[in-house]
Amino acid sequence: xTRHGRIVQSQNDRLKAQLARCRRPPRRDRRRRTxxxxxxxxxxxxxxxxTVTVVTLEKGALxxxxxxxxxxxxxxxxxxxxxxxxxxxxxxxxxAKELANAGRKSSRKxxxxxxxxxxxxxxxxxxxxxxxxxxxxxxxxEELALxxxxxxxxxxxxxxxxxxxxxxxxxxxxxTAFCQP
Numbered sequence: 001x002t003r004h005g006r007i008v009q010s011q012n013d014r015l016k017a018q019l020a021r022c023r024r025p026p027r028r029d030r031r032r033r034t035x036x037x038x039x040x041x042x043x044x045x046x047x048x049x050x051t052v053t054v055v056t057l058e059k060g061a062l063x064x065x066x067x068x069x070x071x072x073x074x075x076x077x078x079x080x081x082x083x084x085x086x087x088x089x090x091x092x093x094x095x096a097k098e099l100a101n102a103g104r105k106s107s108r109k110x111x112x113x114x115x116x117x118x119x120x121x122x123x124x125x126x127x128x129x130x131x132x133x134x135x136x137x138x139x140x141x142e143e144l145a146l147x148x149x150x151x152x153x154x155x156x157x158x159x160x161x162x163x164x165x166x167x168x169x170x171x172x173x174x175x176t177a178f179c180q181p
Contacts, residue, residue: 081132088129095122 099118139147161169 084132085129088125088132092122092125092129095125 095118099115099122161172164172
C-alpha cells in the first residue's frame with residue numbers, strides 16, 4: 001500500500017470507530033429502560049406515600065395522647081388542692097370542738113392556758129388556710145425596679161505605690177502594663 005492509501009485507511013478506521021460510538025441502541029431497549037425506571041419511580045412514590053400516611057396517623061395519636069395527659073394533670077392538680085383545703089377545714093373544725101369541750105371540762109386556771117394554746121393553734125391554721133387559698137399578687141413597680149437594677153460596680157481604689165506592702169509594687173506595675181493596650 002502506498003502512503004496515501006494508508007492515510008485513507010486510517011481515516012476510514014477512525015470514522016468507523018466514531019460511528020460505532022455514536023450509534024444508539026435500538027428503540028425497544030430505550031423503551032424498556034424507560035419503563036423500568038418509571039416503574040421503579042412509581043414504586044418509590046407509593047412507598048413514600050404510605051410512609052407519610054403512617055407518620056401522619058402516629059402524629060395524630062401522639063397529639064391526642066398529649067391532650068389527654070394534660071387534662072389528667074389538670075384534674076389531679078385541682079383534686080389535690082381541693083383535698084388539702086378540705087383537710088385543713090376538718091382539722092380546724094376538730095380543734096374548735098376540742099376547744100369547746102376543753103372549756104366545759106377543765107378548771108378556770110387550766111382553761112385559760114389551754115384556751116390560749118388552742119386559740120394560737122387555730123390562728124396558725126387559719127393563716128395556713130389563708131396561704132393555701134391566697135391568689136398570687138403581681139410584683140409592684142418598686143419591686144420590679146429592684147430586679148432591673150444593675151449590680152453596683154466596684155470603685156477603683158487609688159493608692160500610692162509607696163503604701164503597698166513590700167514586693168507588691170512590682171506586681172502592680174506588671175499588672176498595669178499587662179492590662180493597658
